[in-house]
Amino acid sequence: MSVKPNCSLKTYNTFGIDYACSELISVDTKKELIRLCSTLFSERKPFLVLGGGSNILLTENYLGTVVQVCSKGIVCHEDDEFYYLSVEAGEGWHQLVEYCLAHSMPGLENLALIPGTVGAAPIQNIGAYGVEFMEVCDWVEFVDLRDGRITRYKREECQFGYRDSIFKGALKEVSVITSVGIKLAKKWQPNLSYGPLKRYEKTEATPKDIFDCICKTRSEKLPDPKLIGNAGSFFKNPIISSSKYLQLIEKFPSLVGYPLSDGSVKLAAGWLIDNAGLKGFSVGDAAVHEQQALVLINLGRATGEDILKLALKVIEIIKIKFDVTLEAEPRVIGAYGEKELVDD
Structure with a gap:
């Protein structure tokens, strides 16, 4: 320490x-x-x-x-059907994906190159390219700060939703995730439902193919934080009713949306921002990325207030143009902790 x-x-x-x-x-x-x-x-x-x-x-x-x-450690065991991994919270997420691939335990490849640690993955229920964390989660271990007890919640108890979990709800600020259990099926099936992965044949695609494709795609679309400050996708993809979607598609025929099992539709926030003409739009030294409209970037000397004001301006413009409200993914941290995305 x-x-x-x-x-x-x-x-x-x-x-x-x-x-x-x-x-x-x-x-x-x-x-x-x-x-x-x-x-x-x-x-x-x-x-x-x-x-x-x-x-x-x-x-x-x-x-x-x-x-x-910064806690590290990966412990594995298996049975006839699954690989089970117990992973300490401080392990890097992408490093875990690489570890599983190197040890012939596929299932995480669609989630390659997502930044952050394993302990943060359940909080946001991270997801990309057709896969969400909840699909590979076995359990989440945390300390309940109110009584010091170490507890493990099975996947069903974590109340996972789109970029959401119990750790952003009832257990927010009273729990700290200490380790995570991952469960990967031995009968691997590729998930090729998203974008660039659709070009692969299901019977021919390998985990390495998918991993390489995702890494290439993300590297081309998302700026490297070591070179350009950013937090990846800044906005969640908004979910609207099917009736609202039908209204919008009449006005904007090229609108990108993905039907969900409950009848609602998830819109591509990047499409909304791009088609509002906001790529390159800036406030101070903060800007909407020219290549990926979902990403807000630090051009070099941006303050947190610059990025906050830019985010609020984007939200305002999207609301006016599409009558859709965007929500931010990153946590906004002030002097005394997390606060709402509001303009002081």
Whole structure:
């Protein structure tokens, strides 16, 4: 465990925004993570649990302790039907995908190159290219800070939804994820339902084919945070009723939407932003990316307020043009913790 007082967070968030925290404590084990977070919670001291920093927008200096989760470890076992993995929260998500592929345990390849840590995956129910985390989740282990108990919830108990889970609801701010269970079927079936994967034949595609295709596609569409500060897709794809979709498709025939099992339709937020003419639109040193309209970028010296104001402007324009309300994916972090995406 290491402690850094008055630490800049510029290299700890993928937007590359230069705000600081009162102290940064990096924990290397589950035991340290549980002990530290339980102590901070019981003493009512403000703290923020941080993984890869790929899903946060800092808007000012954080007046508390940032706990960086660096715990590592992957344990595997199997039966006749499944591979089971127990993964510590601080493992990198993409590194886990690579590990599974290297050990002939396919099933995560559609989720390649998603930034962040394994412990953050259940919170957002991360997803990409036709697959969501909930489909491979076996269980999620967390410490309940109210009583210090270590609990495992099976997938069904996690209340997963589109970019949502119980960890953003009832257990928000009172739990810290410590490890995650992954369950991968041995009878692997490729998921080729999305975009560039449709060109593959189901009987011919290999896990490596899918992995390589996803990595290539994401690398071409999404800027590297090491070169251009960003948090990946900034907006969720909005879900609307089928009747609303039919109204919109009459006005905008090329509108991209995906029917869902409950009869609603998920719209492509990137299409909405692109067709509102917002690619390249900027506020201060923050801009909508020229190649991928879903991504807001730091052109070099953007503040959190620049990005916040840009996001709000995009939301306003989309509401006016399409009567659809966009929601942000990243957590907005102010001086005292998470806050709503509102203009102060």
